[in-house]
Amino acid sequence: MKIIIRTVILLFIMNLALLYMHYSQLADAKGDSEEVLQYVQEIEVINRKDSLIVRQHFRKLDSRRHEIILPTEGKEFTCFMDTDSSCSRINDNVTAFLEGDEDRQSISYEIPKSDSMVNRKLFKEPFAALKNAVPVSTMLHVTDETGIGGMWVSGLEFVGSKKMNMVDYSLFKGEGQVTDLYWQHTELPIAYKGSNLSILGQPVDEESAAQLNNDLMALNADHLIIAIDPKGKQLQTDRFIITNQKLSAIANTVVEKGVQSQFVLSTAEDLVANLITSILIDSPAGKESARRAFGELKENLTVDQYEALRNLVSAQRGAPMDAVKLDGLIGEVSGFKTSFVQQNSIRKYPFHFEDNRPAVINGELQEDVQIVVKDGRTLYPAKQVLTANGYTVSSNERSIYIESEAEKFRFSLRDSFYVLNEKKYTLRDFPFELIGDDYYFEEDALRRLFHLSIQKHEDKISITSLVEGESK
Incomplete structure (x- = not known):
């Protein structure tokens, strides 16, 4: 009888151990899926009459499996033999890098053109990306075999270009992903070049441009391009603005894009974007209502509370932010509940704690x-x-x-x-x-x-x- 009891107890303990290991593995797997990983990429683009030919090289991959998010307009996806082992981890349908030690993998594909390139052309999200991973560095080569001329804009910093007998070549380099690629026939000179902002077009006020660049630096924003073309049509993407307006007219838009490159914000959260900007650059920014709200917020927090709020907001980079969450951060540093941001998103509302x-x-x-x-x-x-x-x-x-x-x-x-x-x-x-x-x-x-x-x-x-x- 004692042997049976001991056997039952032993089996019970073993089952508990197995259950613990099972759920621990599930928890670890869940944690891995939510972790944002990093890699380096190099993209080669060849412009031909009917399509863009893309060769995309992923560097410094870790040994885990990575899902590939392919561009919706792309076709003819395949691995690219850049080196002997650059296809060793790519699955048959080019939708994932499998587990392995080789940290350099390459793919190629085409982006068909729906119409000809005459005055300007926007390629929306033309490049592949990795799920739950971000490129810390991107190098973009654009080679034009059509002799179409003009200029290319990617949001990355322009390094240089060279015109040759058969092709034109341009090189771009910078941090982050290339979300869109743009071409226009009218070439514009570089009017300002900073670490986080480049302006193309006629000369601009150097002090205003430098202030915008400093604001983007304070936000730790990705590099942004502004092309000011008096005869051009308005166009905005995540990383560049094509405009016919003066720099002063789009200054708020520039800073908002810097915030949007760092935080997940809905288009309805204008006040939140402006307040985050003001908090991080420590200066009123955005619309008048947002400037007033920032002034009230700063006035009602102690110096230590305000600095704690700046640190908390900065720590939210890459995460969704809305009025409720920002109110929660204010409450965390003050010790009181508030709905100040939520209320001011609807109407003018004085600052107070609840x-x-x-x-x-x-x-x-x-x-x-x-x-x-x-x-x-x-x-x-x-x-x-x-x-x-x-x-x-x-x-x-x-x-x-x-x-x-x-x-x-x-x-x-x-x-x-x-x-x-x-x-x-x-x-x-x-x-x-x-x-x-x-x-x-x-x-x-x-x-x-x-x-x-x-x-x-x-x-x-x-x-x-x-x-x-x-x-x-």
Whole structure:
């Protein structure tokens, strides 16, 4: 009997060990799939009459399997024998690099042309990429065999070009992926060349260009190209802007693209993009509403809180960012909840913190009462708090009216006084503030004028009327 019991216990322990190993491997596999890996690439493009011929070389690959994201417009995908072993890890349908030690692999394919190249041509996402991996460095060679002339733009920094008898050659180099490739017949001279920004076209204000370059550097943004062509048509991609406007007119757009190259932002998150930019470059940027919001945000955080926020925002590079997440980061450094960014995405809204504790009014939990902290004052929504304590609350463009059976208040919105039962009292400061569509009253004013007891506990804020029979 003892032998059977020991055997059962041993089997039980073995099963637990096997289960642990199984789920540990699953967890590790999940972690690997979410890890963003890095590689180096070199891309050769040959421009021919009907298509682009592409040879793409991947360098410094690790030994793991890598899925290849092929361009949707491409065809004739195959491995390319750049070296004896440059095809050793490529599967039959050229959709993955298999596990292996060889860190250099090459593929080739064609990008057909749907129409002829006359004045300009944009090739949208023409190159392959690796899933869950980013190129830290890209070298792009463009060889034109058609004699079409013009200039090529990729977003990478232009290194140089050479015209020969049979072909024209251009070389580009820089960090990150080449998301799009553009050609236009009109050649433009280099007007400004910086580490993160190049401007093509007529001479521009050197100081303005240098400031934009510095902003992009502060954002750690990928290199960006601006081609200012007075006769050209507007075109924007992730890494270059073709425009007929002056540099001053597109400055905000340039900085926004720098942010978008570092963070995952939806097109609806203009305010978030502008605020992230302002925080990282430590200067107001973007639209006037965003500049105002940044000023309020910085004014209401301590120096240490603001620096902590900058570090937290910077740490989010490559991750999705929206108003909710940015509000959460502000709350993390301040210790208070806030919906400042969310509210300002809808309308003009003052900065304040929100007390996380629920309000309990006369013994009843009020889940929709939001108590706020603004400019060092604790404010309560008058309509919700006072209505629950026997008052009616209304307002117009001149006054706030708060009335009960025994008391009739009128607070002037223009001058610092109030009237109680037809007797006028002067106020040193306004004890209320308009936040959104509602008036909020200071905590001390609620206690002093409306006979409320406000008790703050660790898990709640209790509000009770000190006048018997007033609460409803």
